[in-house]
Amino acid sequence: MSLWPLNTVAPCMEYVDNGSCVPPPGPPLWGPLGLTYNGQLITCPKHYRQSTNSVANFFYEPGNDRIIAHIVLNTTYWPSWDVQRYEFNAEDGAWCNREEALARQAWIGIWGAAYTRAATMGSLGKIYACRNSETKIREVSWEYAEPATNGWWVDPYTWNPKSIYGYAVVNRIDNLLAAAANWTLDCWRNIGTTPERFAQLRLPNVLNYLAYESRNYCWVITQDGVILKADYQIPRWEMISTVQNPEVDALKYFITYDTKRKRVVVFRQRPDAADGACQHQLEFYYPMVKAGQLTQPVPVTSLKAGNHIILAAHLIGDAGEGMTPYTVAGEMISPVEGRLVTPFSGTELNGRVCLQYQAPNEACTETLKLGVTVEES
Amino acid sequence: MNEKVFESAKLAQPVATGDYWQHLCYVSTWDAFLAQSVHEWSKVFRDGTKVKFGKPSGSYTPLGRVKGFPAYWNQWTFKVYPAFEINGLPNPNEVLNPNWDISYSLGPNSVSSRFIDDINQVYLHQPTANRIDIYNLGNGQRVGEIAHNAGEYFTSLAWVQPGQVAGLCKTSGKVMVMDYLSSPRVLVTGRIDPFKVAAYDSTFKLFFSIGTDHKTRVYCGELWPNGLSVPVFEPAIVYGLKGNRVRIRLTGQDGEPLSGWWVNWELEDVGSGIIGSLDKYGNLTDADGYASNLYIGPNDGSTGQCKIKARVVL
Numbered sequence: 001m002s003l004w005p006l007n008t009v010a011p012c013m014e015y016v017d018n019g020s021c022v023p024p025p026g027p028p029l030w031g032p033l034g035l036t037y038n039g040q041l042i043t044c045p046k047h048y049r050q051s052t053n054s055v056a057n058f059f060y061e062p063g064n065d066r067i068i069a070h071i072v073l074n075t076t077y078w079p080s081w082d083v084q085r086y087e088f089n090a091e092d093g094a095w096c097n098r099e100e101a102l103a104r105q106a107w108i109g110i111w112g113a114a115y116t117r118a119a120t121m122g123s124l125g126k127i128y129a130c131r132n133s134e135t136k137i138r139e140v141s142w143e144y145a146e147p148a149t150n151g152w153w154v155d156p157y158t159w160n161p162k163s164i165y166g167y168a169v170v171n172r173i174d175n176l177l178a179a180a181a182n183w184t185l186d187c188w189r190n191i192g193t194t195p196e197r198f199a200q201l202r203l204p205n206v207l208n209y210l211a212y213e214s215r216n217y218c219w220v221i222t223q224d225g226v227i228l229k230a231d232y233q234i235p236r237w238e239m240i241s242t243v244q245n246p247e248v249d250a251l252k253y254f255i256t257y258d259t260k261r262k263r264v265v266v267f268r269q270r271p272d273a274a275d276g277a278c279q280h281q282l283e284f285y286y287p288m289v290k291a292g293q294l295t296q297p298v299p300v301t302s303l304k305a306g307n308h309i310i311l312a313a314h315l316i317g318d319a320g321e322g323m324t325p326y327t328v329a330g331e332m333i334s335p336v337e338g339r340l341v342t343p344f345s346g347t348e349l350n351g352r353v354c355l356q357y358q359a360p361n362e363a364c365t366e367t368l369k370l371g372v373t374v375e376e377s
Numbered sequence: 378m379n380e381k382v383f384e385s386a387k388l389a390q391p392v393a394t395g396d397y398w399q400h401l402c403y404v405s406t407w408d409a410f411l412a413q414s415v416h417e418w419s420k421v422f423r424d425g426t427k428v429k430f431g432k433p434s435g436s437y438t439p440l441g442r443v444k445g446f447p448a449y450w451n452q453w454t455f456k457v458y459p460a461f462e463i464n465g466l467p468n469p470n471e472v473l474n475p476n477w478d479i480s481y482s483l484g485p486n487s488v489s490s491r492f493i494d495d496i497n498q499v500y501l502h503q504p505t506a507n508r509i510d511i512y513n514l515g516n517g518q519r520v521g522e523i524a525h526n527a528g529e530y531f532t533s534l535a536w537v538q539p540g541q542v543a544g545l546c547k548t549s550g551k552v553m554v555m556d557y558l559s560s561p562r563v564l565v566t567g568r569i570d571p572f573k574v575a576a577y578d579s580t581f582k583l584f585f586s587i588g589t590d591h592k593t594r595v596y597c598g599e600l601w602p603n604g605l606s607v608p609v610f611e612p613a614i615v616y617g618l619k620g621n622r623v624r625i626r627l628t629g630q631d632g633e634p635l636s637g638w639w640v641n642w643e644l645e646d647v648g649s650g651i652i653g654s655l656d657k658y659g660n661l662t663d664a665d666g667y668a669s670n671l672y673i674g675p676n677d678g679s680t681g682q683c684k685i686k687a688r689v690v691l
Contacts, residue, residue, distance in 0.1 A: 200469050203466075204431025205432045226431065228464065235470070236463075237461045237463045237464050242430070295422045296385075296426075297424075300423075300578075300581035302380055304638060306690075312581070314408065320422075322408075350407050361639060
């Protein structure tokens with residue numbers, strides 16, 4: 001299994017436009033414009049009154065069927081920061097509360113963003129988050145990321161071994177918790193009674209975000225955009241893939257899972273454009289095969305004259321995942337001396353395809369061209 | 378020298394400047410290789426296509442495992458863990474040596490590899506550059522050895538087939554296939570180009586390496602011809618009106634006989650015209666590397682010089 005990119009919304013949001021910029025060295029803190037914080041945001045060529053400081057939370061909110069991002073902003077206006085809730089249509093990524101957010105009316109308060117981190121939807125369709133201000137994992141409100149009144153919570157710091165987590169998926173139905181600090185996903189059971197850490201999964205890289213899919217599965221995205229699906233009940237890895245076109249300059253990746261449409265949504269935090277415009281993007285992926293490339297056919301048997309020679313190639317995705325079932329066609333390029341015994345063959349589970357060539361009884365140079373047709377929809 | 382069947386144009390190079398490969402394992406379910414450098418885990422295909430998927434930590438050192446999977450030895454717990462088939466990452470929830478801690482001195486490193494066969498409860502350790510010790514994985518007892526006399530540590534020890542392991546030397550390029558189960562000994566020797574990291578492809582029985590130039594190279598188990606003897610008549614005196622036996626021998630770099638190679642024979646005029654004829658103009662070398670032919674001497678009493686030329690089709 002791999003990930004099929006469905007669509008990308010880029011940019012998915014905007015900052016409040018200042019309408020003009022101030023030539024370098026930019027506006028002073030006190031000046032003709034009044035009190036101006038973060039003057040670099042409106043120093044030419046930049047002209048926006050906001051910029052992203054950090055993405056506090058990113059999750060699918062099933063009650064409203066929306067993708068939610070709580071973003072801490074650096075601003076030119078008082079008090080130099082802001083925290084807004086950005087709501088996106090889960091169907092197509094359209095920015096639902098554009099007017100409200102640009103009017104700075106989607107303010108969620110500082111406590112939700114400052115004290116809550118990595119909120120994600122968990123079981124029972126509720127939102128759960130780790131906390132910066134305490135060691136508890138709590139049910140939080142989707143609007144403000146603040147602890148729900150009389151909401152559910154656990155404190156892994158009171159468990160054995162004592163643990164503090166930055167990311168967690170909560171499965172209250174089966175009394176399970178999968179949580180990570182950075183490199184290791186800890187799997188706990190009996191979290192409602194006597195918590196026991198029954199297994200661990202070592203992540204391939206530093207974790208960027210964790211998302212709940214179901215009572216069995218969760219999704220992981222690492223700092224370099226590698227996406228993994230894990231069964232946290234067994235536990236074991238189920239697949240490895242990657243975001244499409246991972247960029248070196250992408251700042252961070254956030255992941256959530258749309259349980260209604262059964263698909264992955266990634267928020268790619270990107271640096272602002274030269275004029276300060278927001279360049280963050282939403283990417284929608286469906287968990288199914290998407291061929292990325294066909295490797296060069298490599299002979300895997302002796303190349304002696306007269307031999308029946310086997311050549312192996314792989315049809316793989318962006319993360320090297322094998323692609324099947326596809327039919328790969330081979331074609332000998334003129335001048336042809338030998339004979340391609342298998343002009344086409346099907347890929348195996350690991351994406352491998354083997355073709356056989358009958359070499360003549362004399363030295364020669366041959367060229368084999370491989371091709372595959374991949375449906376785009 | 379083993380026959381090199383492929384050399385890539387693509388470069389399988391770690392991303393970070395100054396980074397270098399330390400380990401390479403064939404993963405049979407991928408039909409590709411897991412390469413580990415200081416800063417990355419990557420999947421490498423035979424043609425040099427490389428996909429980075431992670432970043433290793435110092436705690437886990439790869440080693441070869443039965444059935445063509447990697448395993449990881451942890452220097453803090455002294456345990457060996459299997460790898461997940463999907464992504465090759467260590468699975469810390471399963472231990473392959475529950476009853477015996479493999480200490481620091483017996484664990485693998487990037488210079489000298491180790492091998493674990495948890496099916497037959499065997500662990501292979503390299504105490505010297507000329508010997509492999511065989512340990513019982515259940516109780517840590519040394520139960521045998523393989524004296525291979527390679528003169529260099531195997532940077533990779535990789536599974537070949539049940540009871541057999543391949544060793545690959547980085548500097549000399551020596552490769553060996555050894556029996557470690559029924560009758561520990563060296564079964565096959567060969568040589569490939571010196572490399573940075575290398576592994577054994579147990580599916581197609583190949584040696585695969587990434588060189589210091591970052592190119593991937595694929596070598597099959599068969600040796601590549603290095604020397605072809607001059608044709609020798611047996612007996613030495615050649616007669617007319619008779620089939621005179623003549624043969625050549627094809628050998629590898631270390632003098633090993635090479636069988637199954639096509640040899641083309643021809644008579645060459647050296648001034649007296651073509652005298653006589655050959656029985657065959659193409660045949661295969663036998664198990665000892667010999668290809669034989671018959672030179673039919675002239676039937677008209679003519680004398681003179683004529684050259685027999687034998688060529689191997691590469």
